[in-house]
Amino acid sequence: MSEQHQQPRVAVHKFSSCDGCQLAFLNLGEDLLALTERLDIVFFAEAGMMNESAEVDIAFVEGSISTAKDAQRIRNIREHSRYLITIGACATAGGLQALRNLAKSDDWVQAIYTNPEHIDTLDKVSPVREHVHVDFELWGCPINKNQLIALVNSLSLGVLPFEETDKLCMQCKRQQHACVMVTKGSPCMGPLTRSGCGALCPAFGRDCYGCYGPAENTNASALGQRFDGVGLLSTQISNRYLSIYSNEQAFACTGQGWNEES
Amino acid sequence: MHDSQIPHEAVVISRTQESRSIFSIGLQFTDEELNKQYRFQPGQFNMLYVFGIGEVPISIVSDPQGSDEFIHTIRTVGRVTQILEQLQPGDRLGIRGPFGRGWPLQTLQHRDILVVTGGLGCAPSVSIINYIMLRREQFGRLAIVQGVKHSEDLIWHDHYQQWMQQPDTQVLLAADVATHGWPWHIGLVTELLPQVELDISQAATMLCGPEMMMHATAQMLLESKAKADQIWLSMERNMQCAVGLCGHCQFGPDFVCRDGPVFNYADVQHRLSRRGL
Amino acid sequence: MSFRGFLPRERFDTLFSILHKIGAQCIGPTVKEGAITYAHLSSSAQFPHKVTDQQEPGSYRLTPTTDARWFAWANGPQALKPLVFAPEEILWRSERNATGTIAFTTDAAQMPLTAVIGVRACDLAALALQDQHFLHPQGQDASYASRRRQLILIAVNCTHPSASCFCHATGDGPEVDQDYDLLLDELDHGFAVRCSGATGEQIVQQLSLEPLQPSQLNEIDNANRHAAEQQTRHLPATDLEQVLNTLQESGRWQDIAERCLSCGNCTSVCPSCFCHSQHDVPAADGITSTHVRQWDSCFTQGHSYIHGLVIRNETRFRYRQWLTHKFAGWIRQYGRSGCVGCGRCITWCPVGIDVTEELQGLTEEYNNA
Numbered sequence: 025m026s027e028q029h030q031q032p033r034v035a036v037h038k039f040s041s042c043d044g045c046q047l048a049f050l051n052l053g054e055d056l057l058a059l060t061e062r063l064d065i066v067f068f069a070e071a072g073m074m075n076e077s078a079e080v081d082i083a084f085v086e087g088s089i090s091t092a093k094d095a096q097r098i099r100n101i102r103e104h105s106r107y108l109i110t111i112g113a114c115a116t117a118g119g120l121q122a123l124r125n126l127a128k129s130d131d132w133v134q135a136i137y138t139n140p141e142h143i144d145t146l147d148k149v150s151p152v153r154e155h156v157h158v159d160f161e162l163w164g165c166p167i168n169k170n171q172l173i174a175l176v177n178s179l180s181l182g183v184l185p186f187e188e189t190d191k192l193c194m195q196c197k198r199q200q201h202a203c204v205m206v207t208k209g210s211p212c213m214g215p216l217t218r219s220g221c222g223a224l225c226p227a228f229g230r231d232c233y234g235c236y237g238p239a240e241n242t243n244a245s246a247l248g249q250r251f252d253g254v255g256l257l258s259t260q261i262s263n264r265y266l267s268i269y270s271n272e273q274a275f276a277c278t279g280q281g282w283n284e285e286s
Numbered sequence: 287m288h289d290s291q292i293p294h295e296a297v298v299i300s301r302t303q304e305s306r307s308i309f310s311i312g313l314q315f316t317d318e319e320l321n322k323q324y325r326f327q328p329g330q331f332n333m334l335y336v337f338g339i340g341e342v343p344i345s346i347v348s349d350p351q352g353s354d355e356f357i358h359t360i361r362t363v364g365r366v367t368q369i370l371e372q373l374q375p376g377d378r379l380g381i382r383g384p385f386g387r388g389w390p391l392q393t394l395q396h397r398d399i400l401v402v403t404g405g406l407g408c409a410p411s412v413s414i415i416n417y418i419m420l421r422r423e424q425f426g427r428l429a430i431v432q433g434v435k436h437s438e439d440l441i442w443h444d445h446y447q448q449w450m451q452q453p454d455t456q457v458l459l460a461a462d463v464a465t466h467g468w469p470w471h472i473g474l475v476t477e478l479l480p481q482v483e484l485d486i487s488q489a490a491t492m493l494c495g496p497e498m499m500m501h502a503t504a505q506m507l508l509e510s511k512a513k514a515d516q517i518w519l520s521m522e523r524n525m526q527c528a529v530g531l532c533g534h535c536q537f538g539p540d541f542v543c544r545d546g547p548v549f550n551y552a553d554v555q556h557r558l559s560r561r562g563l
Numbered sequence: 564m565s566f567r568g569f570l571p572r573e574r575f576d577t578l579f580s581i582l583h584k585i586g587a588q589c590i591g592p593t594v595k596e597g598a599i600t601y602a603h604l605s606s607s608a609q610f611p612h613k614v615t616d617q618q619e620p621g622s623y624r625l626t627p628t629t630d631a632r633w634f635a636w637a638n639g640p641q642a643l644k645p646l647v648f649a650p651e652e653i654l655w656r657s658e659r660n661a662t663g664t665i666a667f668t669t670d671a672a673q674m675p676l677t678a679v680i681g682v683r684a685c686d687l688a689a690l691a692l693q694d695q696h697f698l699h700p701q702g703q704d705a706s707y708a709s710r711r712r713q714l715i716l717i718a719v720n721c722t723h724p725s726a727s728c729f730c731h732a733t734g735d736g737p738e739v740d741q742d743y744d745l746l747l748d749e750l751d752h753g754f755a756v757r758c759s760g761a762t763g764e765q766i767v768q769q770l771s772l773e774p775l776q777p778s779q780l781n782e783i784d785n786a787n788r789h790a791a792e793q794q795t796r797h798l799p800a801t802d803l804e805q806v807l808n809t810l811q812e813s814g815r816w817q818d819i820a821e822r823c824l825s826c827g828n829c830t831s832v833c834p835s836c837f838c839h840s841q842h843d844v845p846a847a848d849g850i851t852s853t854h855v856r857q858w859d860s861c862f863t864q865g866h867s868y869i870h871g872l873v874i875r876n877e878t879r880f881r882y883r884q885w886l887t888h889k890f891a892g893w894i895r896q897y898g899r900s901g902c903v904g905c906g907r908c909i910t911w912c913p914v915g916i917d918v919t920e921e922l923q924g925l926t927e928e929y930n931n932a
Contacts, residue, residue: 058847177845181338182372183365186842190827190863193913197831198650198858200600202640205913206623207597215826215913229596240864241878243824250621250914291705292655295665316664337659338845338852363870378665380657524869526841527856529702533838534859534866536888539895544701560811562880 032081032180035067036111037101039087039094040121040149044166045112046070046086052169059176081106082179088114088121090149102156107179111172113165115152117237118271120165122149126270126280151271160184163218165235165268171220188220189240192232195219201226209254211264216242216274233267238274248278258286290529293335293380294320298373299355304441307362308406309371310347312355313381326350328413329388329520329548333528334358334370335380342366343525343543345409346384349416359409385528386547389414389492389518398426398484402503404433404475404495410520410547411494412442415449422452427484429456433475433499437464456483476502479510487511493519493551501559504551517551519558537563568772569779571753575607578717581769582678585762587715590646591680592639598623599639601646601679610681611636618725618906621915634681634749637725640911642686642834643679647710648693651857654706654841658851672706678715682743684736685728685905687718689834691742695897696837715762718743719754722786727906729796729919735903737790748783755783796906796919799926803900804891806922806929811883815924820878822914827860829908829916830885835893835901840865861885886921 036046046069052059066078069086076097083105089095102108113119124132125148133140152158162171178185192214196203204210204226213234214226225232238244244265251261265279300312315321326332326346333341342364348357362371373379391414399418403411411432418425430449434440440459450457458478459470471478476499479486486507493500500519507517523535523542530544538557540546557563570578582589591604594611604610610633617624618637628635655669697707721730721737730736739746744763748755755775758767799806830836840859845852859866861884867874875881893901902918909917 055847062849173847174844177338177847177849178365180849181336181369181845183339183368186340186365190865191825193826193828194831194858194860194863197828200641200645200650202596202598202600202623203828203911203913204597206621206911207625209622212913215824215828241825241876243821243878246822246824246914290702292667292669293657295667335657335854337657337665338843340843340854341841361870376663378659378663380665380667522869523874524865524867527839530699531697531702531704531837531839532841532856532859533861534840536884536892539888539892541896562875562877562883563811 031062031064033064033066033079034082034084035076035078035080035101035105036065036069036084037067037076037086037097038069039085039098039115039152040090041087041112041114041119043070043086045115045164048111048167048169048172052172055169055173059173062180063176076100077104079104082176083108084111085109085115085152086111088118088149088151089146089155090121091145095146095155098152098155107159108152108156109175110152110158110161112162112167113235113237113268116161116163117269118149118151120268122271123266125149126266149271160187163237164220168221170222188218190219191215191239192217192219192221192223192226192236195221196223196226199223199227204229204231205250205254211251211254211256211260213247213264215247216244233264234275235268237269238272242274244275244278245281248282258282262286290382290385291527293333293341293382296379296381298375298377298379300357301373301375304359305439308359308441309362310357310359311370311373312348312357313379314355315381316378321354324356326356326384327388328391328417329410330384330386331525331528331547332356332358332381332383333385333525334366335382336366336369337379339366339369341380341382341526342370343385343528345413345520345547347409347412347416349420351420359412361406382528385525386543387545389417389548391417394490395424396426398428398489400429400431400482400484400486400489400491402431402475402479402491402493402495404499406434406439406441408432408494411492412445414492419449419452427454427456428452429458429482429484429489431458431460431475431478431482433460433462433478433495435462437461437468458482475499476506479503479506487513489516491517493517497521497558504555504558514555515550515552518548519551519554520548521546521554565757566775566780567756567758567767568770569750569753569775570747570756570770570772575754577770578680578766579604579606581766582715585676585765587676587678589678589680592634594625597625599625599636601639601641601681604680607633610634615723616725618727618910619915620727620909620917621912623910632749632751634719634721635723637721637723637728638683638685638905638907640832640907642905642907643682643690643714644693644834644836646674646677646679647690647707647714648697648837648839648858649706649710651855652706653853654856655854656851657854660850672709674710674713676713676715678717680717680719682716682718682739683721683905684718684739685721685730685903686834687716687739687742688730688733688735688903689905690716692835692897692899692901692903693837716743717745717747719747719749720783720787720790722749722790724790724794725906725910726795727909728794728904729798729906730904731791731794732796732798733900733902733904737794738787748786750779750782755779796909796917798904798919799923801926801929803922803926804894806926807887807891810925810929811887813925813928815921815928816879816883819882819916819921822916823878823882824914825862825878825881826913827862828911828913830860830862831858832907832911833889834905834907835889835903836860838866861888886918890922
């Protein structure tokens with residue numbers, strides 16, 4: 025046991041999310057065994073272990089902040105963690121549920137729920153970084169195991185991992201896929217999207233829908249015009265941008281612009 | 287595989303904390319044969335590899351004919367240097383090198399030398415000064431002009447004090463911002479140039495620091511009748527392969543890792559102040 | 564080199580058998596993912612059949628044709644580059660044991676003897692450019708060199724340049740005149756064959772070629788001349804090195820940056836672009852790590868990163884770097900422009916930015932200044 029205590033203590037927390045990013049841990053397979061020998065997992069929401077106030081070295085946070093209680097919990101977690109790492113689109117950028125920031129969500133609550141008084145949410149859904157300091161963000165919807173392994177390896181060597189900011193096109197071309205936009209006119213978000221997924225969609229001949237979020241130095245408006253050129257309707261262009269990352273500036277402006285056109 | 291493309295194991299022999307964010311490490315190869323063969327020129331650099339993280343290019347500050355160890359002075363900025371900072375004597379790392387073209391000191395014997403540097407540490411210029419100090423009789427007058435942003439950034443106080451005491455040697459220091467008690471100039475390093483006591487039109491000048499500072503200094507020197515081809519400077523770019531293959535360090539048509547890092551000013555003067563090059 | 568004879572179409576697969584016999588794997592053009600791409604092939608049945616390519620800025624379409632020739636198209640997204648300059652490979656491995664010592668090892672890059680069928684003049688010109696870079700006398704790239712030695716180049720003269728092609732303007736095509744082992748000209752019923760070097764000679768000896776008719780030679784001459792005349796894109800007839808070096812602060816770079824996605828597709832498909840990055844990938848065991856290199860691009864921020872600063876932080880600087888390096892810097896580095904006129908950067912740019920048009924615009928700006 026004494027050896028156990030020298031290993032980094034890890035917690036995996038959940039906020040507003042679908043649990044998909046936590047599954048990336050379980051999907052590690054054999055590597056999960058290798059990692060559990062190097063890590064001491066003290067709290068894992070999906071696996072049922074619960075103690076939000078335990079002191080940990082690494083806190084992984086899944087999900088966005090959408091209630092007052094969430095906001096309080098994340099501050100508590102921050103206080104008890106050496107590194108706080110967001111995993112996935114929701115924690116990193118607000119995620120799909122941040123779409124409600126674009127709508128009059130109060131009206132919806134009144135219209136949809138029989139007892140709307142039981143619904144207690146913040147006005148806006150927000151990413152974790154808007155509430156506490158985040159040491160590193162893993163983008164993706166969901167994240168994958170390679171990102172987790174790279175992160176754990178780097179932290180165990182004493183530094184944060186290298187941040188992948190290149191466009192997906194770089195990864196796609198290294199795999200020698202023919203560009204789906206050029207060969208088929210498919211509205212591919214690859215030229216704006218952060219690489220890291222392994223170019224999964226283009227590998228199957230379909231267009232990227234941006235699930236790894238904005239890359240660095242994006243030119244969303246030029247790509248929007250290109251989508252227009254390949255025959256997408258304004259609403260379709262808007263939907264490309266205002267989906268998982270509607271809360272990210274790099275996508276939001278162009279998305280809202282085309283929304284107003286429609 | 288070409289030998290210069292793979293690192294060799296080296297061990298940390300000595301470590302000195304120079305300032306809060308700057309430290310020096312003295313290294314030796316663990317392979318005795320390599321230590322015997324290892325030769326470098328002032329101004330050349332090595333690639334330092336940290337296990338599992340990667341490599342970083344660092345200039346060599348020690349003397350080419352000095353002791354058994356070669357010394358790197360490093361400022362902590364990125365992932366690799368963060369780990370290098372933690373290394374203690376006995377710790378291992380990887381080394382590739384030396385790479386590039388150094389200062390043309392062997393061709394400048396009996397000349398007056400002006401060294402102008404700006405910024406933190408500026409290891410490439412220290413290699414020049416060390417070289418001249420150990421061969422003082424081979425050179426004429428030496429003027430060292432060093433500027434830092436903040437007085438607290440100045441490292442090697444002892445060195446500067448020592449150098450000031452040497453014959454035919456002038457040391458001028460400046461800080462853009464200084465704390466109380468800073469005995470030297472407050473302002474830009476270029477403002478010190480009029481005080482330099484040597485014939486600038488005949489001297490050989492070596493520059494090291496931010497590109498805009500080197501550009502401004504060279505402009506002033508040219509106004510004082512210095513010859514463009516008697517000014518040299520050390521450039522920095524992203525060097526990954528260090529052998530002119532990966533393309534990251536291109537500065538116009540030059541590969542800084544192979545054609546530099548030391549360039550003759552006449553060859554680069556039209557590019558030096560260009561943004562985004 | 565002079566013609567050695569005629570290989571009837573129905574006997575083409577003897578070429579595959581001969582190559583197989585000398586221990587070479589065969590790579591050639593085939594239809595994949597909506598484009599003509601190089602793949603491992605075992606017979607001519609896998610070549611493109613009754614299909615041609617239509618290219619324009621930002622668009623590549625395969626369309627049916629009544630032409631029964633196998634090489635009735637210009638080119639696909641790849642040249643020879645991925646075969647010799649691997650998109651991603653391990654340079655070396657390190658292992659740190661419990662006492663902290665680090666050992667470095669390398670696996671020499673292994674590629675079997677590899678025959679590439681269907682190589683174009685632009686591809687060969689680009690290979691010569693990459694040879695100049697990666698086989699540099701001051702520092703040769705070991706993995707490139709070992710793979711390069713394994714190539715058998717079976718060129719086929721290009722008779723169907725696309726609307727993006729301008730190899731006639733760079734002087735690199737459409738007719739092959741260098742560095743091939745075999746050179747084929749496609750005719751209706753087969754191929755006219757030329758060879759060069761010992762390997763080429765060895766293959767030709769086994770091909771049992773038939774005599775070529777004078778009418779066939781005429782036909783080949785006409786086809787090659789016609790291929791050059793078909794090209795519609797040109798480079799400005801001026802000293803581009805001078806134009807680019809003079810116009811480094813032109814407003815046109817920002818104008819291009821408004822359209823450019825900075826996605827790096829142009830540099831990835833460019834057959835001469837050589838930039839690559841290196842990074843360490845530690846394994847989950849905590850004691851081993853691999854040092855990997857992969858294609859990079861002057862359009863990424865990592866390309867110009869130095870200690871906390873990105874030198875080319877805006878697209879206008881990145882595009883300027885790419886164009887200036889390709890058409891000016893390269894001349895100082897390697898004695899000629901880095902462009903072979905294959906047109907890939909035009910076709911495969913998702914937003915259809917056309918280098919020839921940008922160079923034309925810059926030249927006009929230069930002339931009017």
